[in-house]
Amino acid sequence: MNNLISHPAIKKVLLTETDIQAQVQRVANELTEKFQDNEQRPVFIAALKGGVIFATDLLRKMPLDVDFDFIDVKSYSGSASTGQVKVVHDVNMDLAGRDVVVIDDIIDSGRTMQWLSDYFALKGAKTVTTVALADKREARVVDFDVDYYGLIVPNEFVVGYGMDYNNYFRNLPVIAVIDFDKLNLIG
Numbered sequence: 788m789n790n791l792i793s794h795p796a797i798k799k800v801l802l803t804e805t806d807i808q809a810q811v812q813r814v815a816n817e818l819t820e821k822f823q824d825n826e827q828r829p830v831f832i833a834a835l836k837g838g839v840i841f842a843t844d845l846l847r848k849m850p851l852d853v854d855f856d857f858i859d860v861k862s863y864s865g866s867a868s869t870g871q872v873k874v875v876h877d878v879n880m881d882l883a884g885r886d887v888v889v890i891d892d893i894i895d896s897g898r899t900m901q902w903l904s905d906y907f908a909l910k911g912a913k914t915v916t917t918v919a920l921a922d923k924r925e926a927r928v929v930d931f932d933v934d935y936y937g938l939i940v941p942n943e944f945v946v947g948y949g950m951d952y953n954n955y956f957r958n959l960p961v962i963a964v965i966d967f968d969k970l971n972l973i974g
């Protein structure tokens with residue numbers, strides 16, 4: 788079987804597994820400090836699919852009692868944003884009066900996280916805290932600042948650690964830039 792990291796469509800590795808885990812640990816420490824004296828358990832909500840790998844690593848580094856739920860939202864086809872966020876599967880929990888923490892893999896245009904933030908506020912969350920592993924802040928289309936982030940990435944299409952290109956490369960353990968000229972070699 789081919790090694791995914793040496794796939795011809797992987798142009799450049801931006802972060803190794805060790806680099807990623809160091810940033811995940813830092814964010815976990817920051818969130819632990821923020822919520823450790825909470826009377827009520829915060830509700831961590833991972834945005835599927837991309838946010839799930841980051842969320843599971845992050846939560847295991849936090850010695851906190853939390854609720855955990857998922858929402859599946861989609862707005863990309865290949866490397867292009869459709870501009871519209873679609874809910875594929877909604878949360879199951881009642882969020883009224885709860886401290887909600889939304890976890891995603893990347894913030895690019897900012898549309899998804901802005902939309903999720905507004906959506907959970909509409910569902911009655913007491914507070915909404917946003918967390919993303921990667922912040923591609925040069926690409927913002929909406930005016931949105933994430934509360935906690937792992938790293939800033941350049942304005943290029945990145946894959947790995949949850950981030951896909953048409954469902955390829957999500958399980959790449961590193962974060963890398965893809966070579967669009969070699970995408971025909973996928974599969």
Ligand SMILES: O=P(O)(O)OC[C@H]1O[C@H](OP(=O)(O)OP(=O)(O)O)[C@H](O)[C@@H]1O
Nearest residue numbers: 836837861862863894895896897898899
């Ligand atoms: O800031 P934005 O421009 O909105 O982009 C960020 C969103 O794009 C990706 O989701 P995608 O729609 O590809 O769904 P997926 O997580 O299932 O791959 C990613 O996981 C974020 O949710």
Ligand SMILES: Nc1nc2[nH]cnc2c(=O)[nH]1
Nearest residue numbers: 895943944945946950951
């Ligand atoms: N995989 C991936 N998904 C995204 N969604 C928004 N931006 C990106 C990106 O750079 N890579």
